[in-house]
Amino acid sequence: MATDIKPHGTTISGGTSGAFAYVVALGEIAPEAGDIETTYYGISDNARTYIAGLLEGGTVDVMLKYEDTSLATWYGVLGGAVETFTVTIPDGATFEFDGFIKKAGAEFPDATDDDYIRQPATIKVTGKPTFTAS
Numbered sequence: 663m664a665t666d667i668k669p670h671g672t673t674i675s676g677g678t679s680g681a682f683a684y685v686v687a688l689g690e691i692a693p694e695a696g697d698i699e700t701t702y703y704g705i706s707d708n709a710r711t712y713i714a715g716l717l718e719g720g721t722v723d724v725m726l727k728y729e730d731t732s733l734a735t736w737y738g739v740l741g742g743a744v745e746t747f748t749v750t751i752p753d754g755a756t757f758e759f760d761g762f763i764k765k766a767g768a769e770f771p772d773a774t775d776d777d778y779i780r781q782p783a784t785i786k787v788t789g790k791p792t793f794t795a796s
Contacts, residue, residue: 671752674724676785677745679763682724683732686780689723691749691757691791719759719787722747728768728779736766736783744788754796761785 675681696715765784771777
């Protein structure tokens with residue numbers, strides 16, 4: 663049975679990057695299969711045919727409140743070695759995937775906005791993520 667779970671309490675951590683503090687948004691973890699076209703001259707219904715290709719892990723976007731030491735850590739591993747990331751949701755289920763920090767930086771609001779500096783990052787997923795139910 664489906665349950666309504668609030669995202670508050672969701673955590674993400676990396677083997678080298680450590681725990682991500684002050685997470686305000688976490689993008690989708692959604693691998694996607696490629697398509698391999700198998701259409702040939704003898705098809706009589708005038709429709710293309712396909713089989714599943716390789717999985718593309720995609721990227722996971724993370725948004726945090728700015729914190730100088732975590733940004734320094736991310737800059738230190740930016741474009742570096744692949745590490746294992748774990749996302750744990752409040753019901754105890756987990757996503758685990760290998761990847762690397764592809765993008766890290768700071769995002770500044772307009773001077774007229776009542777907002778704070780944010781710290782966006784993108785993790786490039788390599789391989790197939792796993793999901794473990796709680």
